[in-house]
Amino acid sequence: MSILINLIIAAVIIAFAGWQIVKLAKRSKHGKCAACDYKCEAKKMMVEAEKRPH
Amino acid sequence: MTTIALFGNPNTGKTTLFNRLTDSYAYMGNWSGVTVEKKVGAIKDSDITVVDLPGIYSLNPLTKDEAVATNYLLSEPQELFLNVVNAAQLKRNLLLSIELLEFGKPMIIALNMIDSLAQLGIRYNLDVLEKAFHCQVTTTNARGNKGVNALKDQLLQDDHGMTGDTDFKLVYPAAVQQAAEQAVRGLCRDNDYDERFAYWLAIQFMNANAAVIHYAKEHQLTALLNQLPYYQAQKFEEKIYQTRLTFIENTLQAAREQAASPRVRNLTAKIDRVVTNPILGLPIFALVFLLMFKLTFDWVGTPISDILDGWLSGPISSTANHLLTQAGAMPFLRSLIVDGVIAGVGGVLVFLPQIFMLFACISVLEDSGYMARAALVLDKIMSKVGLNGKAFIPLIIGFGCNVPGIMAARTIEQPKERLITTLISPYMSCSARLPIYSLFVAAFFNKNQAVIVLSLYFLGIVVALLLAKIYQIVFKSEDKSFFMIELPDYHLPQPAIIWHGTWDKGKGFIHKAGTIIFAGTVVIWLLSYFGPTGAVANVNQSFSAIIGRTLLPIFHSFGVTSWEAVSAILTGIMAKEVISSTLMVLYHTANRTLLVASLSQLFTPLAAYSFLVFVLLYIPCFATIGVIHAETGTWKWPIYSVISSFFIALLLATLFYQGGLLLGL
Numbered sequence: 001m002s003i004l005i006n007l008i009i010a011a012v013i014i015a016f017a018g019w020q021i022v023k024l025a026k027r028s029k030h031g032k033c034a035a036c037d038y039k040c041e042a043k044k045m046m047v048e049a050e051k052r053p054h
Numbered sequence: 055m056t057t058i059a060l061f062g063n064p065n066t067g068k069t070t071l072f073n074r075l076t077d078s079y080a081y082m083g084n085w086s087g088v089t090v091e092k093k094v095g096a097i098k099d100s101d102i103t104v105v106d107l108p109g110i111y112s113l114n115p116l117t118k119d120e121a122v123a124t125n126y127l128l129s130e131p132q133e134l135f136l137n138v139v140n141a142a143q144l145k146r147n148l149l150l151s152i153e154l155l156e157f158g159k160p161m162i163i164a165l166n167m168i169d170s171l172a173q174l175g176i177r178y179n180l181d182v183l184e185k186a187f188h189c190q191v192t193t194t195n196a197r198g199n200k201g202v203n204a205l206k207d208q209l210l211q212d213d214h215g216m217t218g219d220t221d222f223k224l225v226y227p228a229a230v231q232q233a234a235e236q237a238v239r240g241l242c243r244d245n246d247y248d249e250r251f252a253y254w255l256a257i258q259f260m261n262a263n264a265a266v267i268h269y270a271k272e273h274q275l276t277a278l279l280n281q282l283p284y285y286q287a288q289k290f291e292e293k294i295y296q297t298r299l300t301f302i303e304n305t306l307q308a309a310r311e312q313a314a315s316p317r318v319r320n321l322t323a324k325i326d327r328v329v330t331n332p333i334l335g336l337p338i339f340a341l342v343f344l345l346m347f348k349l350t351f352d353w354v355g356t357p358i359s360d361i362l363d364g365w366l367s368g369p370i371s372s373t374a375n376h377l378l379t380q381a382g383a384m385p386f387l388r389s390l391i392v393d394g395v396i397a398g399v400g401g402v403l404v405f406l407p408q409i410f411m412l413f414a415c416i417s418v419l420e421d422s423g424y425m426a427r428a429a430l431v432l433d434k435i436m437s438k439v440g441l442n443g444k445a446f447i448p449l450i451i452g453f454g455c456n457v458p459g460i461m462a463a464r465t466i467e468q469p470k471e472r473l474i475t476t477l478i479s480p481y482m483s484c485s486a487r488l489p490i491y492s493l494f495v496a497a498f499f500n501k502n503q504a505v506i507v508l509s510l511y512f513l514g515i516v517v518a519l520l521l522a523k524i525y526q527i528v529f530k531s532e533d534k535s536f537f538m539i540e541l542p543d544y545h546l547p548q549p550a551i552i553w554h555g556t557w558d559k560g561k562g563f564i565h566k567a568g569t570i571i572f573a574g575t576v577v578i579w580l581l582s583y584f585g586p587t588g589a590v591a592n593v594n595q596s597f598s599a600i601i602g603r604t605l606l607p608i609f610h611s612f613g614v615t616s617w618e619a620v621s622a623i624l625t626g627i628m629a630k631e632v633i634s635s636t637l638m639v640l641y642h643t644a645n646r647t648l649l650v651a652s653l654s655q656l657f658t659p660l661a662a663y664s665f666l667v668f669v670l671l672y673i674p675c676f677a678t679i680g681v682i683h684a685e686t687g688t689w690k691w692p693i694y695s696v697i698s699s700f701f702i703a704l705l706l707a708t709l710f711y712q713g714g715l716l717l718g719l
Contacts, residue, residue: 006383006384009383010386010390013391013395013576016572017572017576020573021570024676025676028677028679029680
């Protein structure tokens, strides 16, 4: 495995982690269900309902 | 697309029926206050959408979540109402049915929990009910899945035509009737309303429905607003209520038939005499929780967890290391994957058996009917601190996760009481704290694991209640919310419901492992791998060591002597599970036995317990801070929560530690 591939894999892992933290911070700002990591059915349905036109 | 709106009193099995009808699963509990937002599902292979609304006793909203149902009626289109009523509590349940029927939409009344009614030895003639209410009446037992398919067929048949009588009109006393007709004329003339809707609005307005009064003001319905003082002076609200009640009583009397073999609710009554006893109630509650932790930590959860840990720290770690070396991965990548991701994320995942066991126990308590009794028992203590049993529901949901716990506080109608419940909810020991408890009790209190964890849970409750009392005095909260909870019959928990409940609560933990726990692990690995001079060979020179050592003096007061623990406390604010994964990463081990051995050299049992007290009470996680902001609508309360919880945690952990030292522990 070349140094470049090593670096790319490490960068992907770190970037994914960074993205998760940014996502958490953004969702926490919205509060309510968005802040919660528990993807329960109720939450999924609410998200779908929001997408659905009335 | 056809929309069916699901209405009913709390705890009528509405959510269960919703899940059965829509072939999906929404969180349900055998106690009121579970549905806090409307939920939407679809009946399989059809274009029918079912909307599950929060349980309400009437359309006149007393609480925030009750307003969801009324506002839904006023603002969104729906083709059919499905009114779920508790067959054993018809007199009160049908009050809501009348309000819905007056709205004029086709409606089906589902007499749910029909088995409970049969146990009471009562049967109703459905034809009589159908004639009286001018709508279809059907019987179901959603829990046992009886009558649900017939109801589903009925809904599918009526899919497009949506047939059904809509001409239900209750005759009110002459004065009410005249005033309503006058208002209808005005509304149809001035606002171009449909006569039926205008009639419903007028009756609701006279009935002092807060949401409808708000609606009238918003739409400047002068035909109603001008008459408000007259309606109030004439006490129309009381007259409307009495008329409805009399109608229901007469109808039920006419429809009632005695079943062949009456069976009384002997067993439930007998059990209730013991578990809700003023003296025995609380010790039984404590015993039930102790049993729950025994199962979680001593008997089932930990032994399975140990097996998982053996695999993770042994074959999985070494195979990953071996494969990475073979593939030519450089040491830093190997360390990131093995010492970081596998140790951190895997180290938390091995606690899954404990977490699932705890959730299974909570689901059993909910489904059996005990949780409603627990709320009743707690009501007596809660009332002493100015809260009532209703506040217990958000608090117990908080045992799973504080976020839905805080959201459930919406069921409390008094704003100050709701705020108090929101502020004390984070002190409930959520499941994310379990991994760190598990780690520490295994290291320091191997023989008393369940008792130690139970003491932490109870400490959380005690702190929350004491704070509630203080807040009550400070906020001068005098208005009392009323507490009404249905005590459902006890029944044997159903495996399918237990499994769904456990999975629904537990899968979030797995999801978190792949997201925020992963992120926290990578952050702490970076901080421990690098220092001011670049990559460091000795973790003691890393950034995490520098930060940890700088802050260490703050935590000296309760016996923390290692910078690793301080780093874990800091990263734990992202999500509490990260506390354990941080320790795994900082000690470069996925092996829990090795970590336990390292920990026992750094903490005394007293310091370890004080550390757990601190972890229980300190700053809520990001998601909880976010939900406090969303629910209170200001940043003032989340900031207050962060600062106060930190100092309360510090104070209590110090008190425990210093007190223990004085006692020679």
